[in-house]
Amino acid sequence: MKSVNLESKAIVENVSRRNLLKGVVAAGGLVVAVQALPRNALADGGSVNQYATGAGGMPGGTVWDPHTFVAISPDGTVTIVTHRSEMGTGSRTSLPMVVADEMECDWAKVKIIQAPGDEQKYGNQDTDGSRSIRHFIQPMRACGAAARQMLEKAAALTWGVPDTEVRAQNHKVVHVPSGKSLGYGDLAVAASALPTPSLKSLSLKSSAEFRYIGKGNVPITDLHNITTGKAMYAQDIAVPGMKFAVVARPPVVGGKATKWDADAAMKVPGVVKVVAIPATPAPAKFAPLGGIAVIANNTWAALRGREALNVQWNDGPNKDYDSAVFKEGMAAQARKPGKIERNEGDIDGALAGAAKVVSHEYYIPHGHHATMEPPAATAKVGGGKAEIWACVQSPGGTRGDVANLLGMKEADVTVNVTLLGGGFGRKSKCDFALEAAILSRELGGTPVKVVWTREDDIRHGFYHSVSYQHVTAGLDKNNKVVAWRHRSVSPSLMSNFMPDPKRESALELGLGLIDTPFDVPNLRLETGEAVSKTRIGWFRSVNNIPHAFAMQSMVAELAAELGRDPKDFLLEMIGPARIVDPRKTVTSELWNYGDPWETYPIDTGRLRRVVERAAKEAGWGRKLPAGHGLGIAVQRSFLTYVASVVEVAVAADGSVSVPRVDTAIDAGFIVNPERVRSQVEGAAVMGLSIAKYTEITFKNGRVEQGNFNDYRVLRIGEGAMDVRTHIIEAGIDVPSSGVGEPGVPPFAPAFFNAIYAATGKRIRNLPMGNSVKA
């Protein structure tokens, strides 16, 4: 077993972790599992399994083998492997915590190590889609339970007593009649000689017995290292003999360098080589953009060398991309009939016969992740092998992409995962790791770290898709909404992987459009054509952001039109508690976040409950100071139900602050409520950034922003400083759903609904800026 040591500064030289594990193995202390189990066995009806998930459909599926995930050393230290990337959600702590709790470990004696990319061994590692807990709570419980039962069995054999007389308890096994006990370290060797219990023989703890799961009493494992500067991110990697590189990339996607001054760059002291990286024609997946790399003895020399290159570019087919012009084209598409994606009743007849028809349009520009850690990767490629150190959300995918690029077998590629200084979807795309691999190969095996600057990050991203939404509602003479037509126009992220589909794909449609839960008899959801002119990428909660913005704004607009309370009207639009099943009325497939419908249907009872909870906690209807307003919005995303009530305060100069946010979240069973709260707090800040500031624009194919001066994000004190998270309590039998993303979509519409309540002004074009008058 190999793993990067995240606690060490000299990441390669210090191999204490590896030595520890080797020592453990040599001492026979590794808890062994001998059975080869079918993938996702838990979902196949074993006694441990409580519900099916889509985890088995992901590359690598799930693995719960304690041999893979758990090691016990003679001093009793339990080492648990975490296989998902840590970008701030806490999964690096929460999943091992699940193992440790089921295993009856004392958390103080648990160490966590990060798995390298190897999905055959560890199961799926694609840390994306708010899936880590959702797909791995069950396998990790099984893993911990299996390890616990092996330790109990080992103790029973050692003492020569029946299994029924022993019980694992807080890092030791106790012989109940006599009270004698053996520590886990003492039992490691004997336990390792036993076969793994079968899945059906596993006995899970009852939730009443949990020490850590569901409690929120375990700080993140990296807390001390983060606060002392010892935590290692990809930008921090240092490998002996390593060179530093920056890349001049084409300013327009699809462009190519035609001329550059390598000699001038080589004259900068410290520069060692200039290398051209080829561009890959679209669809390029995550292939590097190409360009000219400058490799040097330190980052500063590489940066200065890059300035000297004076690259001339052939801009290629996207050179005319102008986001202002593009917006007009999208609007035109949104105003005419589009492709029908879901159809119920007779929308045309209902609108024709409606007593009143209301239409509104909503626009959200491109956005960018702007992770605080710009992308970075180090590679060492030589002798037929490659080793990568990178901040990647998908280490398994990265391993495959590096192997393909270099013409190697995956077995010859090691991808070490550092901590990620933010991810939000950007670091799902491993272009920066591929750049490092190319450059190390060019240097004949010398390790190379590719550093992206902030400008590189903002100008060469995979952007949150621009979108234009047109929503029309028809009201009957009793002011009931009898028709709802929502047209969505947005270039597809699938353009990275296939010829541009020129409209939202099934995956994007399932993110809040064709799963619309409203109780309206005549319903039609359509898409219009939009061609991708840049790299479109998924951004935290993805198309849920524009879809929720349009739908939840429109509901409040209708409430205003009718003089109704927005919360009551929203509940009326949702209708009675029921299961909404769009599978019969969609024209293609309904993508349910890759998970089985039976486990995670669209439950309007849960949707109503978060609306009611957020409203109650926020004191909906309370008397507000002058200039204040409350707005509400709800969205089911990533199989989780979230409603937010945002309070705004609009000053005389039009500037808007957010004194308070109340968010209710129903994500099924919660493993770590403390981290759920932190995700909800952060989602409000990101939502407010989207509402007020974040915008990437293009002119002549080029991104016009470059740093935090012109790509503004929220700073402290600008609002959302008092976010109150209200978790809907759920038992262990309620399937866990996503947490990292679903806090974002309801925020912006709730914010704009609050501005409307405070001022009567409706904002439909994002970003607003800091002022309602701007």
Place this chain on the structure above:
Amino acid sequence: MQLKVNKQDRKFEGDPQMPLLWFLRDELALTGTKFGCGVGLCGACTVHVDGKAVRACATSMSDVAGHAVTTIEGLSPDGNHPVQKAWRAHNVPQCGYCQPGQIMQGAALLNEKAKPSDEEIQSTMSGNICRCGCYQRIFAAVKAASKEA
């Protein structure tokens, strides 16, 4: 040129225009000082020079010749500066990348003014961006540390 970094004497003989950030990160392997923007807009690289908070990315080596630099690694011998302790008590970090800079900024503030007002905390910390959005807890931690001071 000579300078002190975390109380140790250090020599530098390269480009005097090189930002302190790259000396700390690339030459001394003090990577707790993070690279976030390179132009003094995000605060991830905040260190102390003679006790005052500065952005290492926008401070050239010639500016710090003869001065004393403190990085997150040198803030406290055992990592228990009141701001660090408050950070842990409030479970502030998410991804953690901006946090050393935030902590160094908070520590410099409390060094200058033991009991800053809420407005002073927010205005002083407003140069430090956190994209995860930990601001509510950052504020609470700085305030809690100020009460301890």
